[in-house]
Amino acid sequence: MIKSFKYLLALSIVLLAFGCKSSKRIVESGELNEKLSAKQIIKQHEKGQLDFKTLQAKVKIEYTEVGKDKSQNYTLNLRLEKGKTIWLSATLGLARAKITPDKVQFYDKINNQFFDGNYALLSDFLGVELNYEKVENLLLGSSIFELDSKTYKASTHEKSYMLSPKDQDALFEVFLLLNPGHFKMDSQQIFQPREKRFLQVDYKSYQDVEKQILPETFEIIAVEDEDQVTIALEYKSVTLNSELRFPFRIPSGYKEIIIQ
Incomplete structure (x- = not known):
């Protein structure tokens, strides 16, 4: 049960969705220019940073x-205030999560239990030290690492630009693939050979929402030893910049879950 809860909570944290009722799928049309430098690629990527206040959506997911x-399918209600609060609720409020830059909270009415902690759980699950900003970037199609042309080099890989550290650490390898059309992420890949851990986030499609480019569908693959978890996400009925509330109160008498 504890292992299942860890996966569910980690899944809840990453179920952020981005889009709009009037969204339009982007048709990829960019062509690679092998002469572009790392500095130019990073500059174009930074131009695509998003600007909205709140988001509300239904999120269809498949967890395998x-x-x-x-394999399990879920639909969750999501409310988000950018940079401040992520709120998720299952059908009839049977489970609810609230995530802020400082805390990760969750309660489950079926088993009368709750969790009140921090990002250590998600960092352990994905094998990468994460915080609120990095999780948000991952879900917005932006790099989870701070990019600097002094420390990253550019190349091409199939249909994408690729950024990787000039001094690649053999114990922690990073590969960032960017789309030549809009310079958002095609894929983020992190290898930890010694721990036999691998994290890959593949962005399948993007959408144009009020002249902002947002992920439409993407897939998270987390591998440790011989265990592999895949989380596929699809965003539906999304609206931006509405006034939202984030009700959350852990019911009295629930048992706290302590995860070592």
Whole structure:
């Protein structure tokens, strides 16, 4: 049960969705220019940073434990105030999560239990030290790492530009693939060979929302030893910049879950 809860909570944190009722899918049309420098690619990527205050959506997800014939489908309600609060609620409020830059909270009415902690759980699950800003960047199609042309080099890989550290750490390898059309992420890949850990985030499609480019669907793959979890996300019925509330109160008498 504890292992399942860890996956569910980690999943809840990453179920942020971005889009709009009037969204339009972007047709990829960019062509690679092998003469572009890392500085130019990073500059174009930074131009695509998003500007909105709040977001509300329904999120359709599929969670799969590969090789174990375990697959589950969910639809969650999401409310988000950019940079401040992520709020998720299951049908009938049977489970609810509230995530801020300082805290990660969750309660489950079915089993009368709750969790009140920080980002250590998600960092351990994905194998990368994360905070609120990095999670938000991952879900917006932006780099989870701070990019600097002094420390990154540019190349091409298939249909994408690729940024990687000039001094690649053999214990922690990073590869960032950017789309030549809009310079958002095509893929973010992190390898930890010694720990046999691998994290890959593949952005399948993007959408144009009020002249902002946002992910439409993407897939998170987390591998540790022989265990692999895949989380596929699709965003539906999304609105931007509405006035939102984020009700959250852990019911009295619930048992606290302590995860070592």
